[in-house]
Amino acid sequence: MESRSHRFKENAAAALANPVLQANMRTAKGKFVDKRAIAIKEIDDFEGTREAAKQLRNLVLENLDLWLEKFETNATARGAKVLWAKDGAEICRHVAEIGKRHGIKKAVKSKSMLSEEAGLNQALEATGIQPVETDLGEYILQINNNEPPSHIIAPVVHKSLDEVADLFEKVHQTPRKTEIPALTREAREVLREHFLTADMGISGGNFLVAETGSVALVTNEGNGRMVTTLPRVHVVITGIEKVIPTLEDLATLMRLLPRSATGQSISNYVSVLTGTKAPDELDGPEHLYYILVDNGRADVIGSEFQEMLRCIRCGACMNHCPVYQTIGGHAYGWVYPGPMGSVLTPLYTGLENAIDLPHAATLCNQCGVVCPVKIPLPDLLRKLREKQTDKNLRPWMERAVLKAWAFVAASPTLYALGAWFGVRYLKWLAGGKASIPVLSAAPEWTKGRDFPAPEGKTFRELYAERKAKP
Amino acid sequence: MRVGLFVTCLVDLMRPRIGFAAIELLEAAGCEVIVPATQTCCGQPAWNSGDRASAAKLAKKVIAEFEGFDYVVAPSGSCADHIRNEYPSILADEPEWLACAAALSPKVFELTDFLVNVAKLENLPGHFSGSVTYHDSCAGLHSLGIKAQPRALLAKLPDVRLKEMNAAEECCGFGGTFSVKFGDISAAIAERKCTNAVATEADAIVGGDLGCLLNIEGKLRRMGDEETRVLHIAEVLTAK
Amino acid sequence: MSSREDILGRVRAKLGRNETNAVAARTGIDVILAAKAQGPRPHVAMEMSALAGRLIDKSLAYSSTVDQIATQAEAPAAIARYLAGLGLPTQAVIWPKLADLDWAGAGITVAAREAQDADLVGITGCFCAVAETGTLMLCGSPDSPAAISLLPETHIAIVPASRIVPGMEEAFALALNELGQLPRAVNFISGPSRTGDIEQTIVLGAHGPYRVHLILIDGE
Structure with missing residues (x-):
């Protein structure tokens, strides 16, 4: 295939915009999850x-x-x-x-x-x-x-x-x-x-x-x-x-x-x-x-992903996955959907051909909790992300932002300075309201929800002020 | 006992009052609370994005800042889990640091877990009045077993009524960077969570992880709900 | 290089296989196969009455029906009653090994052969039954063809209480012990065929039988 x-x-956007699919996924979710809970x-x-x-x-x-x-x-x-x-x-x-x-x-x-x-x-x-x-x-x-x-x-x-x-x-x-x-x-x-x-x-x-x-x-x-x-x-x-x-x-x-x-x-x-x-x-x-x-399996033997080969194809991971429940299986784009698919697809079809799949998970670990053969699916997804990073497969913008953030977070001074400006900027954007409806720095966030406004000062500032008081 | 408070970067930036509430609770439990001034972030976003080098750099920084305390407490199951359970994996290739991570690990606690099981806090400083529903955040629930602890603390407040929502243990859709990489999927998951929470008609949705709470609050407001409050458990336990 | 050698070669390379560790690993495999270790087992009461009780409860839970009789000789009459009760035809395809019972006396016409599409009722025995899940174990052989429990809309199985075992483990052990090796077709059957493919709504009678009826012989 x-x-x-x-x-x-x-694929996921189309799934979210399909009301029939959304209704069908809601029906299915309850049945799978509830029946398993009773049976175990x-x-x-x-x-x-x-x-x-x-x-x-x-x-x-x-x-x-x-x-x-x-x-x-x-x-x-x-x-x-x-x-x-x-x-x-x-x-x-x-x-x-x-x-x-x-x-x-x-x-x-x-x-x-x-x-x-x-x-x-x-x-x-x-x-x-x-x-x-x-x-x-x-x-x-x-x-x-x-x-x-x-x-x-x-x-x-x-x-x-x-x-x-x-x-x-x-x-x-x-x-x-x-x-x-x-x-x-x-x-x-x-x-x-x-x-x-x-x-x-x-x-x-x-x-x-x-x-x-x-x-x-x-x-x-x-x-x-x-x-x-x-x-x-x-x-x-x-x-x-x-x-x-x-x-x-x-x-x-x-x-x-x-x-x-x-x-x-x-x-x-x-x-x-x-x-x-x-x-x-x-x-x-x-x-x-x-x-x-074989079709990709032999190369997984002896690798850090070998645990994935324990899979007995029960589907519990997808039945319990908040992402699968929301977008259904077709969005994943190949034979295997859900968490197990997000691990198998890049392993069997190539890391670079399924760049989003390892990231399409909240790492909530519900899949790992229900897996009958205890495959640590979130760990494997995270390891795939690491492989992508090592091979420079992630978008350069994302890599740049992460690197910049890590650089700042490693320096308390820079971090305090950035935080000082950041929270004031967001507070100003909110304009006295409790939340920000459109945030150009995080458009994905505000597509579907507001961004709650910060208090306006950082904890470190307030804590220092409190300490300074007699 | 000397407790180092790991404030978490989200609390530092967005909700300082949660940090002060945590201090109040820890002091009420008889702890000496120290807040290392140089702390920033636990490094979880780097680790979950596949950037081991950055994750390791920040892990070492946190270990250096916090290894001298009897305990390390964070008002977040997610950050506590990261420090406690992931640092040893992150530093697996550096034996000296691995030893430090392993030594720190058993001292790290999520706030409610610490208050109930270690400090055994009896009398709460707050007196919140109203009904609440509790969202179980994933990392705390699955990796630290945080389920009964916040409920035990809420039960100590005479005027709080807990109304459990359907699927309280289901993910809210936040997932750290997931929420900004796949905003529409994330928001759709959040909508299910909000619908379940609002159905309880509780006055407030309460949780132990600010990331989830910001996600839930943002979705609630977008859905037009300006009434339901979204609070961190520490805010409820110290409410005046 | 053949695909077999290519695939196994890569697996061997990944596992660091060499002649020395292969010898040790082969011994390990033989130990595992000889040990036939079991996983944790759910508790199943072992007395024969408890096993029969559990088989009945679980069979009913899987939408089978159950009748209890004292001896195998009563089976034709019991089956005739069942068929009449549901208005089902009295012609049946039957395992050759059961053809000698007095079917004509009960008003049932049996054909001892392989199943055909037109057969509406299939009568079988069973090799044994598994109490844990209410499951019949049928072993294919010349006098117990597999399709008789599959093609007809109604499957009636005669189950001697003495052939009820606690779990699948005992069922396999019994087969290996009595037959020497696994027969070609071992079928574990738990109730009528079903599907939940359309809107996860369970419908009985997918490709196999719509109804499964157990005739439990208490005295045998």
């Missing part, structure tokens, strides 16, 4: 479980090469073929080759963010394979001219019921339906036909279990099961960081992932799939391929 992250400010109370030792999950994810990352080899050995022993992809283009090439080998005409897909990274749908169409997204949200986006998702687990969180109703009426050529169950049934019927006629299923993978060479898929709709049960070929596309050691670790993570993502104790379907169908089995794929993808 082509990144639009360099246009973050314009079911776990006696939620903090201990988070810590355990952090440790087990770290264990893998610290020896990722060997865990990948272990997974590869065990998956291959069960009849799977393991392929490797350096980037999105190589993912597309692998899938096209598999399609050609098995004479594939139609591929049904359950949600895969890596497929978004690669722009796989367009590539499949170009090779004559019809891709069909089957997650309801992803399907809605696909029939809306391949619109990108705005959330990693709720792809159409930005859309209203009305917008979906209009779209179905237009695309399905059916009478307009306004009830969510009726729209869901309509999509079910359209997609059921595709499930039954597709010869390839493409899925992501929530986890790769090294112990057994299995992929774990977590879904609610059942489309993940369809895609991995009915077609004769199943292709799993997943990042190299998704390996976990054991089935016990899967059990631990499954106490965290659904609760953090959707506020569920467990997702409706957790499928653990290993190898290909036995000759006497009545269903299941005859061919199973894993495409293990």
